[in-house]
Amino acid sequence: QTPPSRVPQQIVGAFDNLFAGPHEGRRAVHGNGIMLEGSFVPGPNAARLSRAVHLNGGPVPVLVRFSDFAAVPSLSNGAPEASPRGMAVRFMLPDGGDTDLVLHSYNGFPAATPDDFLAFLRSLPNSAVRDAFAARHPAARRFLDAPKPTPVSYATEAYFGVNAFRFTNAEGQSRYARYRVIPHAGQAYLSPSETEARAPDFLITELAGRLAHGRIRFTLVAQLAVEGDDVADGSVAWPSDRPTIELGTISLRAFAQEGDAAQRALRFVPTNLVGGIAPGPDPMLAARTQAYRVSADRRGAE
Numbered sequence: 001q002t003p004p005s006r007v008p009q010q011i012v013g014a015f016d017n018l019f020a021g022p023h024e025g026r027r028a029v030h031g032n033g034i035m036l037e038g039s040f041v042p043g044p045n046a047a048r049l050s051r052a053v054h055l056n057g058g059p060v061p062v063l064v065r066f067s068d069f070a071a072v073p074s075l076s077n078g079a080p081e082a083s084p085r086g087m088a089v090r091f092m093l094p095d096g097g098d099t100d101l102v103l104h105s106y107n108g109f110p111a112a113t114p115d116d117f118l119a120f121l122r123s124l125p126n127s128a129v130r131d132a133f134a135a136r137h138p139a140a141r142r143f144l145d146a147p148k149p150t151p152v153s154y155a156t157e158a159y160f161g162v163n164a165f166r167f168t169n170a171e172g173q174s175r176y177a178r179y180r181v182i183p184h185a186g187q188a189y190l191s192p193s194e195t196e197a198r199a200p201d202f203l204i205t206e207l208a209g210r211l212a213h214g215r216i217r218f219t220l221v222a223q224l225a226v227e228g229d230d231v232a233d234g235s236v237a238w239p240s241d242r243p244t245i246e247l248g249t250i251s252l253r254a255f256a257q258e259g260d261a262a263q264r265a266l267r268f269v270p271t272n273l274v275g276g277i278a279p280g281p282d283p284m285l286a287a288r289t290q291a292y293r294v295s296a297d298r299r300g301a302e
């Protein structure tokens with residue numbers, strides 16, 4: 001048994017350094033968000049991948065939190081540091097338990113290991129140090145260079161789970177896969193001048209307008225690993241021709257009633273799992289779990 005690493009705690013410290021935190025009652029990263037409620041209906045093929053209860057039964061209630069990346073309270077939705085966007089999903093299970101997904105809008109990650117992620121975050125304040133780091137780490141270079149346009153809506157963005165999980169079905173067959181969430185409204189983005197013209201919180205008013213016209217829907221998909229795909233390294237996207245299984249439809253009905261206090265109280269954890277889904281060998285999952293705990297404990301989450 002390896003002793004708990006200090007790296008997740010240090011990553012939270014690196015976020016604080018970047019965002020002038022900690023900010024009272026708020027997350028260390030993805031600090032600004034909005035919560036919606038709705039339901040999830042599993043697709044007919046979901047059970048082929050996993051025996052997980054929410055992938056095998058009737059509809060279950062969900063709570064979704066959309067967020068912007070930088071944990072700066074005054075950050076506007078159109079700021080460059082607002083990308084990648086986040087989408088966290090909590091499924092409320094029939095037995096009273098729950099399970100979470102924590103996704104973002106970039107298909108990959110700037111680092112493959114917690115140590116590299118810490119070094120990447122620490123390099124960011126100084127452009128020369130950052131560029132030197134990126135020259136030695138192609139995943140960081142790819143992330144920095146990737147276009148990060150502002151979406152028309154949280155409902156016109158696609159979201160990626162990045163770190164692979166191991167799914168096991170009722171026959172005991174296991175496969176590695178990564179989550180992705182595809183918007184029914186299609187992916188749509190603003191031009192820089194359109195972004196500039198938007199109000200600082202336009203993504204929230206936009207959602208209000210959209211919800212008045214009906215539900216917001218997304219398809220939850222599992223992208224399956226094939227022989228040779230690295231299931232321990234979320235920094236590299238798998239080729240787009242990998243087989244996928246539709247796990248079901250997330251359908252959002254309204255803003256969650258609870259407001260700011262509920263956002264503070266709620267802790268999403270990427271390894272809050274149920275039988276039929278287990279972490280893959282990616283070292284980031286354990287580091288994420290520890291870091292989210294540090295951040296949630298200090299804001300007084302439940």
Ligand code: HEM
Nearest residue numbers: 027030065086087088103104161162268287291292295296
């Ligand atoms: C080692 C890698 C990572 C570390 C250390 C890390 C750390 C954190 C921390 C400390 C939080 C705040 C949690 C809280 O206060 O409740 C957070 C939130 C979040 N992270 Fe990560 N993260 C990592 C990788 C990722 C990846 C790969 C994704 C996307 C696939 C992601 C997406 C998010 C999202 C969406 C949130 C907001 C969750 C919410 O709405 O409560 N993170 N992360």
